[in-house]
Every structure is written in structure tokens, then in C-alpha cells.
Amino acid sequence: MPLTFIRKKSLKPKDALHVAHTVTSIVHELTGMMSFPPASAAVSILLLIFETIQSLQANKEGCLRIARRAARILLDIKDHMNGRWASAPPRLVKNLRTFQDTLSEIYQFMRAEAESKWQSRLMRQTSINESLANFNAALDDASQSFQIATLIDIHYAIGSQPSSVETSDLKAKAVGSGVTDSSEVSTLVVRTMEKNASPVNDSQDLKLALQDTQTRTVRSISSEPQPCEELDYLLSGTLSSVSLDEDHGFRRYHSSEVRLRGRSRLKDDWWSGAVEGHVNGQKSLIKKYDGPREQAAKEWLRDVKVLSNIFHPNMPQMVGYSDEQTPTPFIVLANVDTKSPRAMILETLRSGTLASSAELLLRFYRDIHDATSYTQRQLGLSDSQMQDFVQDARFRIDGEKNLILGLPPPKEGQWHTYRNYNLTYSLVNACLNLLPNNGKTLESDNDEVTKDMRDKINHLLALVRGILPAESEPPALSERAQSLLEAADDGMCLTVAAMRASSLNAKAHAHTWSERSVPANKFAIGDLGYIPQGKGFESFVLLRNVVKDGLVVFDLTQEAYGTQWTWKNMPTSRQALEGYDLPGDVKGWAIGVTADTQIDSQIIHEASVVSPTDAWRFLLRKGQALAAEAQVLPHQLILVTRVGVNQNFYIRQFGTIPGQPPSFHRPHHAPQSSFGRPAFNHHPWQHPPPPAIFYLFTSLDPAHEPYYSDTPMCAPKGAPRPELKKGYISQIGWAHGFLNYVQLHEEDFMP
Known part of the structure; x- marks a missing residue:
């Protein structure tokens, strides 16, 4: 199968034209800021940054993303300060100077990278990535200091004298909106302010007037800060009070300006x-x-407030929203030609390589982490709230192959979610859920996909799990994972061997596949073999045992555990059994049996390789030679790393317990007693007889036959087994086995 080369997108002529067009647009839009010295200096530096980006040979996308974010900040400042630069508050001027210093650092860094040689960049990939991350964090700090859409108004309010706010009458607006009697129209009524009014006022609100043409009644929803139980968790106290009296740089559209094409085919929650x-x-x-x-208006208002404060390439890019004359509210997004990420992964698996599919999934995770980290900082959310966000978000791929996180559904009221896993687990789980079967291993009896596709998906899971962060690690991709993606960005073709070696060197590749039901005692650790085409594990062909043959030495561990229960009490409740060790790898289990009761037990013995990484390394090192010796393909070899036996037992008491009189000698009528005196032979201090203690002896050694005994010591091998005392019977159930194994993919042996 030919390899699919994954290369970083170079700056083609049309891309260069796009950058030039972007610079031209920014120059045109920021012209009004040139008359204000602090802003003028920042704009000049930003234009130098865009000019430098055109000469970069690597990391163009990351640098361009940073430049666009900086431009977005300046454009927001321009939109809110247009016409009142002369009265700019001192705090705003101070923040602009700090922002200018940040832009200067970004420019110096990009100019140095543009002048450096590719060998130098290759050696400094980690530091370059850290610098880009630091610049993103610096821009986040700048965004928070300006607060994009609100804090500029707060600065202005502090630096100027507030004026009175004149508010138009709500009912007059509703009646004068041109509503006809033949239709029902929902009208957005916004309180207007004079130009000299202070943008901040405690009485300011947004009212959505919903006028019914038949009753002529008006209902309204206020956007004033509500009690915490009435706010969506994405809306912090500051964000919930944001007014839409100003557009904050976003266009307000009338329905006549929008031309829809067909009907919506999207059914994924927020995207529906x-x-x-x-x-x-x-x-x-x-x-x-x-x-x-009313509900639609609430959802629309929530989304407009959130998206007007989020500017990230992996979040929905809102460019405008409906005006007050529109019956059905809407927002306009720049994300077009979207499709399902799962469909994209499946298409890559079908037409591409396992390595390219793993690279795609790693990029998806990086996008998810970047978007959630930015959103968490921007909206001031806790880790638990971000877990809610990621769990409920639905993903799409836009026309530029960016993973876009849709907003979660609104949640009104106070929500407290308790989990036994952290944010890292939630992010990894969200990424793996993009795969078929929601990131779970496809069993051999799954007929929804072909066997080749099933094997490829399972190998993809094993590969990326070794690269994605573990639950005990921070959610960001590790340095080794970042280096793999950076190598791909520099034009190197990633291979499965390189990815697996990265995980093995970090001792993170501990994945094994399992077979839940095989003949008991048929397999042993170190068994090497293969399964003929179209067969199952029942047809496993054993070639040799690499441990017994001395080809490898594994550190092994054994474990035994058991439970007991009785069917007498419903519902049943299993209790753990405590075993004790005996000579000959035998395990003893003490079991108490009460009168006329059956006690069932389940005992599991298993042995496994301590570090499955050692088994993977052995196959990579010796697989080709052993396969050639057996005349099979290397990726067909299966190495058993864990074996076990699961077996059920029971012991039961019936009839008369020794030492007690038989029940038929007792009177069948109720015993008579005088007042205040217990019946004959029924003393209040009498208790039921104590349980009889028996011992069950089991072992993973197939030569040992399990049995019950009333003595705590196991009989030596070859000695006769003692019989149970009278009144007790036992049953040794059928045993079945299970195993784990490792198996390479054919791409492991491709250069």
C-alpha cells in the first residue's frame, strides 16, 4: 500500500494573496487608530508582523493565527473607541502600551525565525512551540485586560462623567414595529442610548418583546444580571451583564439580506x-x-454573548447576528462546508495509512485542548465546568479541515457535577469518541465493519492511547507528541514505527488485546503463534513458547481473587473472599456455610507480564526473523502476555446438622407458655448454630484439581482427597480461560 505523505501546507500564491488581502483589510480597518499615538504604534508593529509572516518557512499557521488574534483585539478597541480617542481613560492607555510591548516581542521572535536556517529551527522545535504558546497566553492576558467588548466601556465610564440614559418605551416599540394581524412575529426591542451617554448603567437591560398579534400582549426577557440559579454556566457575572445595545464589531443582519440554500441536514445538538x-x-x-x-430567544442571546467574546480558530466564528426586525433570530457563522469528524477519520482509514489516521487524531486532540483551554480562560470556567462543556459539545470539520467545537446546550440554574475522573480524561475521551464504537475496542464478532477495518481501528486506538496524555498527566500534549506533529509540519512523513517507538521509550505503550473466552489451561505466557485467515482463537496455531525456549525473559506476576454469594437472599450481594497461600502455588479460601444454605463462589487465577512494553519490544526486534522461520507474515504473529482461569463452585448443607435433634422429633403444634415465661426449650438466649467452616483449594496449575475440605491444609499431590462430612455436598463448576496478547500491524515494518 503506498504511503500518503502528510506535509505542512506551504504558502502557495493564492495563500500569499490571501495574506496580502488580510493585511490590506486590516490597514483599511485600523486607519482610524493611527491618530492616537499608543494605538498607532501597536498598529505599525502589527503590520510589520504580517509582513514578516509572508517570509516564514515554518510555523506559518501558528504565527498567522497569533497575528489575527492581535488584529482582532485592536479592531475591537477601534470599534469601541471610535470618535472618543481624545477622552481615552488612563487605564486604557496603559493597557495599550503593555499590548504594544507584547507585539514588539512577537515581532522580534518572528523576524528571528524568518532569518534562521531550517537546521536551527529543527533543533529548537520545542522552544519554538513553547514561545508560540507563551505568545498565545500573552494575547489571552491582553484580551482579558481589555475585556474585548465590555471593559473598554468600563474604562470609558471611569474616565468620563456619566450622563443620563433615555430609554424608549417598550410597548411603543412593540406596537410600532409594523406587525400585521395575519402573522406572529417575535421582535427584538433594544433600549437605545444617546451618543453622549455612559455605556455602563445598572438599569440597562436587553428586552426581547414577544408580541402575539391576536392578544396584543407583550412578554419580555431581561438580560440584567440574574441570580446564579437563572444563569447559564457559560455566562459569568460580567458576561451575563453584557448589553447588545452596541454591536461590538459584529454586523446586524436583516432577514432580507440572507439567502438560504435548502434545508438543514445537521442534527448534532448545537449545530442542528x-x-x-x-x-x-x-x-x-x-x-x-x-x-x-421565548426559549429560542434565550438560546440566541446566550450564544451571541458567548461567541462575541470568543475568537479562536477551533470555535464557531460568528460574523454577525439578526437585528430586531427579524421574526426568527439567527447568527451568521464563517464556518461553511462542515462535515462529521468521524466521517473524515473513516475516510482517512479507508484511503490512507494507519500513521496518517493517527496523526489526524492527534491534531484533533490538540485542537480540542487548545479550544477548551482558551474558552476556560476567556469565560473564567472551572475544570468541572469545562468537563461539562466538552462532554456536551458536538464537533464539526469546516472547509479548512479545522475541528470546530459547537457550544453545549444551555443549562439554566445551578449545576454541580461530581466525577471520579479529571479534565485530562474528559478531553481524551472526547477525542476518542470521534472514532467508531466511541473509542472502544471492536470485538471480533462485530460485523458492522470489515475485518481489515476492524483491525485498523483497533490498532489506531492502541497507537494513539500511547501518545495522548494519561489521566495522571496535564491535559496538554506531551513534548514527544508535539515533536511528532512538528516533524510532520516540517515535511517529514510520520510512520507507525516512529509513533510506537516514541510511546515505548516513554513506557506508555501498555495496550494489549483480550480474548474473553478460550479453553482453560490451553495457553501459557510466551506462546507465539498465529490464527489462519478467516478463523478465530479456537484455531490458534502454536509455533513455540519464547519464554520456555529462552528467547526472552519477562518479569511475571500472579494474582488470585474470588467472591461468594448465596441465592437465598434476593437480591444477591457478592462478598470478597480472602485467600491464603499454600505450597505448590495453591490458594486456600475459607468459606462459612450456615444451615440449609448453598454458598456459591467464583475464583479467578491469572498470570501476566508485568510490563507489556517488553512484549512489544520483543516482537519489534525478533518478529521478522521468527515470522520468516515460520513462513508467515510478521504482523500475523500473536504473543500471549496474560492467561487466566475463571471457575465457579458451590457447597451446600442439607438435612440435619450434626449435634442437633432431627426436626421430625419436635412437636408440630405451637409450644404453650404462661404469661411472662418463655416456652419450654425456647430460651431467649438461644442463637442459631454457627456456620461450619470449609476450605476450597484452587490453583492456576492445571495439574491441581480443586476441592473442598474441612481442614485448612491442602493434601499433597497424589494423596487422596478427604471426603466432606455428612450433610454437605459440593460442586466443582466448569472452568473457562481468558488471555491477553500483543500483535503488530503491517505498517510497523514499513520504512
């Missing part, structure tokens, strides 16, 4: 109802808010 269309001739994705008008 989104349909492609054209807005003023520009291809866009329009998300409509249908359903009950």
Missing part, C-alpha cells in the same frame, strides 16, 4: 438547524433558532 446560505453574496453558515419563541 444550521444551513448554508449567502449573506450579501458571501457564503456563510446560518444557524436559526426555531422552536418556542
Whole structure:
């Protein structure tokens, strides 16, 4: 199978034209800031950054993303300070100077990278990535200091004298909105302010007037800060009070400016109802808010507030939203031509290599982590809230193959979620859920996909689990994972061998596959063999045992555990058994049996390789030679790393317990007694007889036959087994085995 080369997208002529167009647009939009010295200096440095990006040979996308974020900050400042630069508050000027210093550092870094040789960049990939991450964090700090859409108004309010706010009458707005008697229209009524008014006022709110044409009544939803139990958890106290009286740089669209194409085919929660269309001739994705008008208005308002404060390439890119004249509220997104990430992964698995599929999944995880980290900082969410966010978010792939996280559904009220896993686990689980079967290993009896596809998916799971962060690690990708992606960005073709070697060197590749039901005592650790084409483990062909043949030495461990229960009490409750060691690898289990009761037990013995990494290394090192000797392909070899036996038993008491009178000698009528005196032979201090203690002896050694005994010591091998005392019977159940194994993929042996 030919390899699919994954290379970083170079700056092609059309991309260079796109960058040039971006610079031209920014120059045009930021012209109004040139008259204000602190902002003028920042704009000049930003233009130098864009000019430098065009000459970069690597990390263009990351640098361009940083530049665009910086431009977004300046554009937001321009939108909110336009026409009032002369009265700019001192705090804003101070923040602008700090932002200018940040831009200077970014420019110096990019200029140095543009002048450095590729060998130097290759040796400093880790430090370069750290620098880009630090610059992103610095821009996050700058965004928080300006608060994009609100804190600039707060700065202005502090630096100027507040004026009175005149508010239009809500009912007059509703009645004068041009509603006809033949339709029902929901109208957005926004309180207007004079230009000289202070943008901050405690009485300011946003009211959504829902006018019914038949009753002419008006209902409203206020956007004033509500009690915590009424706010969506994504809306912090500051964000919940954001007013939409100003557009904050976003365009307000009338429904006549939007042309929809067909119906929505998206059914994934937040994306449902989104349909492609054209807005003023520009291809866009329009998300409509249908359903009950009041609920739709709440969801629309929540999304507008959140998306107007989030600017990240892996989050929905809102470019505008509906105006107050639109019956059905909507938002306009720049993310078009979206598709399912699972469909993209399956297509890559079908037409590409295992390595390219693993690389794609790693990039998806990086996108998820970057987006959630940014959102957490921007919205001030806790780790638990971010786990709610990721768990409920639905993902799409846009036309530029970026993974986009849709917002989770609104949650009104106070929510407290308790989990026994952390944010790292949630992010990894969200990434693996993009795979078929939600990231779980596909069993051999799964007929939804072909065997080749099933094996490829299972190998993909094993490969990426060794690279993605473990639950005990921070959620960010490790340095070794980052180095793999950076190598791919520099034009190197990633291989399965390189990925697996990275995990093995970090001792993170502990994955094994399991077979839950095999003949008991048929397999041993170190068994090397293969399964003929189209067969199952019942047809396993044993070639040799590499441990017994001295080809490898594994550190082994043995374990035994058991439970007991009785069917007499429903529902049944299993209790753990405590075993004790005896000579000859025998385990003893003490079991108490009460009168007329059956005690069932389940005993499991297993042995395994302490470090499955050693088994993977052995196959990689010796697999080709052993396969050639057996005349099979190397990736067909199976090495057993864990074996076990699962067996059920029971012991039961019946009839008369020795030492007690038989029941038929007792009177059948109820015993008579005088007042205040117990009946004859029924003293209040009498208790039921204590349970009889028996001992069950089991072992993983197939030469040992399990049995019950009333003595705690096991009989030596070859000695006769003692019989149970009278009134007790036992049953030795059928045993079945299980095993774990490792197996390489054919791409492990490709250069």
C-alpha cells in the first residue's frame, strides 16, 4: 500500500494573496487608530508582523493565527473607541502600551525565525512551540485586560462623567414595529442610548418583546444580571451583564439580506438547524433558532454573548447576528462546508495509512485542548465546568479541515457535577469518541465493519492511547507528541514505527488485546503463534513458547481473587473472599456455610507480564526473523502476555446438622407458655448454630484439581482427597480461560 505523505501546507500564491488581502483589510480597518499615538504604534508593529509572516518557512499557521488574534483585539478597541480617542481613560492607555510591548516581542521572535536556517529551527522545535504558546497566553492576558467588548466601556465610564440614559418605551416599540394581524412575529426591542451617554448603567437591560398579534400582549426577557440559579454556566457575572445595545464589531443582519440554500441536514445538538446560505453574496453558515419563541430567544442571546467574546480558530466564528426586525433570530457563522469528524477519520482509514489516521487524531486532540483551554480562560470556567462543556459539545470539520467545537446546550440554574475522573480524561475521551464504537475496542464478532477495518481501528486506538496524555498527566500534549506533529509540519512523513517507538521509550505503550473466552489451561505466557485467515482463537496455531525456549525473559506476576454469594437472599450481594497461600502455588479460601444454605463462589487465577512494553519490544526486534522461520507474515504473529482461569463452585448443607435433634422429633403444634415465661426449650438466649467452616483449594496449575475440605491444609499431590462430612455436598463448576496478547500491524515494518 503506498504511503500518503502528510506535509505542512506551504504558502502557495493564492495563500500569499490571501495574506496580502488580510493585511490590506486590516490597514483599511485600523486607519482610524493611527491618530492616537499608543494605538498607532501597536498598529505599525502589527503590520510589520504580517509582513514578516509572508517570509516564514515554518510555523506559518501558528504565527498567522497569533497575528489575527492581535488584529482582532485592536479592531475591537477601534470599534469601541471610535470618535472618543481624545477622552481615552488612563487605564486604557496603559493597557495599550503593555499590548504594544507584547507585539514588539512577537515581532522580534518572528523576524528571528524568518532569518534562521531550517537546521536551527529543527533543533529548537520545542522552544519554538513553547514561545508560540507563551505568545498565545500573552494575547489571552491582553484580551482579558481589555475585556474585548465590555471593559473598554468600563474604562470609558471611569474616565468620563456619566450622563443620563433615555430609554424608549417598550410597548411603543412593540406596537410600532409594523406587525400585521395575519402573522406572529417575535421582535427584538433594544433600549437605545444617546451618543453622549455612559455605556455602563445598572438599569440597562436587553428586552426581547414577544408580541402575539391576536392578544396584543407583550412578554419580555431581561438580560440584567440574574441570580446564579437563572444563569447559564457559560455566562459569568460580567458576561451575563453584557448589553447588545452596541454591536461590538459584529454586523446586524436583516432577514432580507440572507439567502438560504435548502434545508438543514445537521442534527448534532448545537449545530442542528444550521444551513448554508449567502449573506450579501458571501457564503456563510446560518444557524436559526426555531422552536418556542421565548426559549429560542434565550438560546440566541446566550450564544451571541458567548461567541462575541470568543475568537479562536477551533470555535464557531460568528460574523454577525439578526437585528430586531427579524421574526426568527439567527447568527451568521464563517464556518461553511462542515462535515462529521468521524466521517473524515473513516475516510482517512479507508484511503490512507494507519500513521496518517493517527496523526489526524492527534491534531484533533490538540485542537480540542487548545479550544477548551482558551474558552476556560476567556469565560473564567472551572475544570468541572469545562468537563461539562466538552462532554456536551458536538464537533464539526469546516472547509479548512479545522475541528470546530459547537457550544453545549444551555443549562439554566445551578449545576454541580461530581466525577471520579479529571479534565485530562474528559478531553481524551472526547477525542476518542470521534472514532467508531466511541473509542472502544471492536470485538471480533462485530460485523458492522470489515475485518481489515476492524483491525485498523483497533490498532489506531492502541497507537494513539500511547501518545495522548494519561489521566495522571496535564491535559496538554506531551513534548514527544508535539515533536511528532512538528516533524510532520516540517515535511517529514510520520510512520507507525516512529509513533510506537516514541510511546515505548516513554513506557506508555501498555495496550494489549483480550480474548474473553478460550479453553482453560490451553495457553501459557510466551506462546507465539498465529490464527489462519478467516478463523478465530479456537484455531490458534502454536509455533513455540519464547519464554520456555529462552528467547526472552519477562518479569511475571500472579494474582488470585474470588467472591461468594448465596441465592437465598434476593437480591444477591457478592462478598470478597480472602485467600491464603499454600505450597505448590495453591490458594486456600475459607468459606462459612450456615444451615440449609448453598454458598456459591467464583475464583479467578491469572498470570501476566508485568510490563507489556517488553512484549512489544520483543516482537519489534525478533518478529521478522521468527515470522520468516515460520513462513508467515510478521504482523500475523500473536504473543500471549496474560492467561487466566475463571471457575465457579458451590457447597451446600442439607438435612440435619450434626449435634442437633432431627426436626421430625419436635412437636408440630405451637409450644404453650404462661404469661411472662418463655416456652419450654425456647430460651431467649438461644442463637442459631454457627456456620461450619470449609476450605476450597484452587490453583492456576492445571495439574491441581480443586476441592473442598474441612481442614485448612491442602493434601499433597497424589494423596487422596478427604471426603466432606455428612450433610454437605459440593460442586466443582466448569472452568473457562481468558488471555491477553500483543500483535503488530503491517505498517510497523514499513520504512
